[in-house]
Amino acid sequence: DIQxxxxxxxxxxxxxxxxxxxxxxxxxxxxxxxxxxxKPGKAPNLLIYKASSLESGVPSRFSGSGxxxxxTLTISSLQPDDFATYYCQQYNSYPTFGQGTKVEIK
Amino acid sequence: QxxxxxxxxxxxxxxxxxxVSCKASGYTFTNYGLSWVRQAxxxxxxxxxxxxxxxxxxxxxxxxxxxxxxxxxTSTSTAYLELRSLRSDDTAVYYCARDENQVLGGHMDVxxxxxxxxxxx
Numbered sequence: 001d002i003q004x005x006x007x008x009x010x011x012x013x014x015x016x017x018x019x020x021x022x023x024x025x026x027x028x029x030x031x032x033x034x035x036x037x038x039k040p041g042k043a044p045n046l047l048i049y050k051a052s053s054l055e056s057g058v059p060s061r062f063s064g065s066g067x068x069x070x071x072t073l074t075i076s077s078l079q080p081d082d083f084a085t086y087y088c089q090q091y092n093s094y095p096t097f098g099q100g101t102k103v104e105i106k
Numbered sequence: 107q108x109x110x111x112x113x114x115x116x117x118x119x120x121x122x123x124x125x126v127s128c129k130a131s132g133y134t135f136t137n138y139g140l141s142w143v144r145q146a147x148x149x150x151x152x153x154x155x156x157x158x159x160x161x162x163x164x165x166x167x168x169x170x171x172x173x174x175x176x177x178x179x180t181s182t183s184t185a186y187l188e189l190r191s192l193r194s195d196d197t198a199v200y201y202c203a204r205d206e207n208q209v210l211g212g213h214m215d216v217x218x219x220x221x222x223x224x225x226x227x
Contacts (some may be wrong), residue, residue: 034213043217068190
């Protein structure tokens, strides 16, 4: 299986901050990477697919970049609704998720 | 609108089986696959497997091979997940999700609300 490692595991930030989450794959996955947001008690919500394509309806403050083994999710200006846990997922082969990054209020 | 409606919570004893349903609406069922993802209490997301609603092909996570079966019924636009020989560490919320991939498992753009399965003696 391809292992996905996210960093940091927890991130403390304030409204208006620029936030970056990193996801590393144990082998090259080309651009076959998605990012999800999950709030407590809710299903995950797709934000980004194919590393940098913004899902319809997702605010433009979310962006994704990277290819190969290193990827980032950036929130350009953190909003109150963005405090949540974020997961990356590779789908180059049998899908696997990162362990998650919790974005909490500083 | 596009939605996936899952069946209700289940409580099972160790060694039993559980079958969770996921009814799709608002889109052409056979144009997409369906993935199943579970989340143990306080833990991250775990992909369990994928099935094609077009031809019934499946791919399962290796750790679940032999205990899991995923099926679809195109007449009712419903997908099913069956998990057998349940153990306490199968306690989790089980999600179905629409999957754009038609071969293995891709990104998942629509999710059900989840079905809580509790395994306890």
